[in-house]
Amino acid sequence: MSNRATNLLVPIISVLLGLLVGAIIMVVSGYSPIEGYVALWNGIFGDLYTIGETLRQITPYLLAGLAVAFAFRSGLFNIGVEGQLIVGWFAAAYVGVAVELPKIIHLPLALLAAVVAGALWGFVPGLLKAKFRVHEVIVTIMMNYIALHTTNALIRTVSGGGDRTESIFESASLRSEFFQNLTDFSRLHYGIFIALAMVAVMWFILEKTTLGFELKAVGFNQNASEYAGMNVNKNIILAMVISGAFAGLGGAMEALGTFEYVSSKGGFTGIGFDGIAVALLGMNTPLGVVFGASLFGSLKYGALNMPNEAGIPVEIVEIVIAVIIFFVASGYIIRLFLLRAANKKEAK
Amino acid sequence: MEYVIEMLNIRKEFGSFVANDNITLQLKKGEIHALLGENGAGKSTLMNVLFGLYQPEGGEIRVRGEKVNIANPNVANDLGIGMVHQHFMLVENFSVTENIVLGSEPTKFGVTNKKDAAKEVQALSEQYGLNVDPHAIIEDISVGMQQRVEILKTLYRGAEILIFDEPTASLTPQEIIELIQIMKRLIAEGKSIILITHKLKEIMDVSDRVTVIRKGQGVGTVTTSETNPNELASLMVGRQVEFKTEKGPASPNGEILDIKDLVVTDYRGVEKVKKLNLKVRKGEIVGIAGIDGNGQSELIEAITGLRKVKSGKVLIHGKDVTGLKPRKVTESGVGHIPQDRHKHGLVLDFPIGHNIALQTYYAQPISKSGIIDYNKINEKAAQIIKDFDVRTQGPHEPARALSGGNQQKAIIGREVDRNPELLIAALPTRGLDVGAIEFIHKRLIEQRDNGKAVLLISFELDEVMNVSDRIAVIHDGEIVDIVTPEETTEQELGLLMAGQSKNSKEQGVKKEGEDQHVE
Secondary structure, three states: OOHHHHHHHHHHHHHHHHHHHHHHHHHHOOOOHHHHHHHHHHHHHOOHHHHHHHHHHHHHHHHHHHHHHHHHHOOOOOOOHHHHHHHHHHHHHHHHHHOOOOHHHHHHHHHHHHHHHHHHHHHHHHHHHHHHOOOHHHHHHHHHHHHHHHHHHHHHHHOOOOOEOOOOOHHHOOEOHHHHHHOOOOOOEOHHHHHHHHHHHHHHHHHHEHHHHHHHHHHHOHHHHHHOOOOHHHHHHHHHHHHHHHHHHHHHHHHHHHOOOOEOOOOOOOHHHHHHHHHHHOOOOHHHHHHHHHHHHHHHHHHOHHHHHHOOOHHHHHHHHHHHHHHHHOHHHHHHHHHHHHHHHHHO | OOEEEEEEEEEEEEOOEEEEEEEEEEEEOOOEEEEEOOOOOOHHHHHHHHOOOOOOOEEEEEEOOEEEOOOOHHHHHHOOEEEEOOOOOOOOOOEHHHHHHOOOOOEEOOEEOHHHHHHHHHHHHHHOOOOOOOOOEHHHOOHHHHHHHHHHHHHHOOOOEEEEEOOOOOOOHHHHHHHHHHHHHHHHOOOEEEEEEOOHHHHHHHOOEEEEEEOOEEEEEEEHHHOOHHHHHHHHHOOOOOOOOOOOOOOOEEEEEEEEEEEEEOOOOOEEEEEEEEEEEEOOEEEEEOOOOOOHHHHHHHHOOOOOOOEEEEEEOOEEOOOOOHHHHHHOOEEEEOOOHHHHHOOOOOEHHHHHOOOOOOOOOOEEOOEEOHHHHHHHHHHHHHHOOOOOOOOOOEHHHOOHHHHHHHHHHHHHHOOOOEEEEEOOOOOOOHHHHHHHHHHHHHHHHOOOEEEEEEOOHHHHHHHOOEEEEEEOOEEEEEEOHHHOOHHHHHHHHOOOOHHHHHHHHHHHHHOOOOO
């Protein structure tokens, strides 16, 4: 079997297998898998509104996935996307409510605030890794907690003791009348364009620039990179900063697009952590992240419809979704089976 | 005639690439059969077919006359075929016995019975004269001893046929002698051995017959006693090979490298290079001879900016480069073939083309204001691949997929193509076959003849003697003497490397007759 055919077959078979096992779980639990999947389908593509909301859900996943993937390509495991996203969310919302400016200045300023906040949150673990060889996984996990509770405290201060800020000024909003009319007043906003542009940016950095060449080299082999005259420490810090910037921008999507405010959180949003799965599903390539984020966003959003329409409890729905993602992620098992089958055929 | 193993007309393909084409190898009972070939000729592929790791596309395998299908290594084990891998497969913090029984642990009432296992290991060790302590922990024992544990592992599993994959690659000369004795003992006890190697001397020493393969094709089998190293080399490479590279006299002029009172410490702060002085001139090759660990690595790393200098100076072309970043040193006209090509020389997961651009990717003409032109990288790589005879499917092939010799040629191509004033070559031929060694030596001499300076670091005396114009002997971080290959011998170099300075030795000889002042 040709390589290309295998590459195409593997994801398809993975998804089908995931759906199959998910169906079995529903049957065993006494629910109709057909009704369940119809509800899932309707929850994703049911009407213009759900399509709009699905795309809206995909947007932050794109950026979280890019953030994780970018760090991965430089040999770093950024678990801190969650925290970088949270500070980005807060920073964008803060700029959104604090001042009112012409849109042409206000919106970019709010986005920039998110980028800077996320980048700063990535810079700290990057610096500690570069200078003191502190493992980035530990630092980024801790930075997540700092982000969560610091922003919660700041939100209380900014809102005068409340649980959420005011809504941002219209001049900082990504909300799109055009999309609202098109998708029956879903919350789909212009942020999807920003996210897709960032996909192109990551591709460009990695594939076209000397910086990308260095980042990848450092990711693969720090000794050889140093031998070749690259500044390994600079590249580690830069990788974390850029990764954090992507994540911060992901927060801005929620702050300026979906919610138009920031509220204090009882726990993590989960988007940053899901970004790890998104990046891995997409094999850490920019285009792969688009695929991973689409799958993740669709399933997550579509699943919300399963309890309503098919009466399946949320717990079962979550298991089914997890199973589907599990099978997609373990695509290499299927690859192995295909290879074996092909070998056997040849042997005969 | 009794064959324990017959591999007849084996063919193995990887996609469109034919790794083994019509190779036949017949192993007689009780013989040591060498499998000889260049790096990348297909030796390992053939043995992986025999061991069940690969399935052949054509040909058949017979074990003791019966046709067999070796679907996986377990089948190979059951047939009594054992493999002693080049890179040992041992659990470092387990004991010898634990490693040996791993996967087939003897049990008593469902609990591992280590006592009996250790006894059995001890018995096997004594039977074959391996002298292994069953209770020692792997990380505490020498490389040679670890290899014997690997041998015991196969014997414990009842191997009658042992495959040794490049067994001497990481051994000291003394360990090699011991290994050869062990192999002979194994034969005396009725085992049969296939020895994979590209070292001609070992083959002459130990084997009964030799099967030669070249570029994936079987060249033939010869009886060791009826052949000689020259014939084997030309069979392997496909042409006459010069063991001693021809070179004219050097015509050095003008200093390139000047090292003054250099002191370098290792990571613990221990001085590894101690007030070292050395000059290298244009148009000469200076060889640094020494036993591993006498400061060679630290010296090179200090020159190239990879390691901090404690005191002293490094001048290149009269310009002080002490403490400069590696890139600045490189740009002052230094090329560096690093000692460890996998650690420093290559990004193995990068395409070989990217690797060839590793020193030039950031500057014109490949890059302009931070944007890389990958077409230019691939053009350049294709040219170097051609000029330096790097056997690869092209610039896009991952560096990891190339054989060691071709990886090294790519590195040498990368460094030589920049035409550096000073080329530092650290162990440039380590692990390579005679053909590749000859090629690399020629390139070094060519650089010299073009008026460049070459600093060669090697642990192999014949390499230092063959290639250098002057030999600086390093011992304990100091240059103890500088000699020329014409006026020295390997014996003298050996003594110098062991720390005996020439003067004290001459004095010693003189004094012997005069009084009892000798140690």
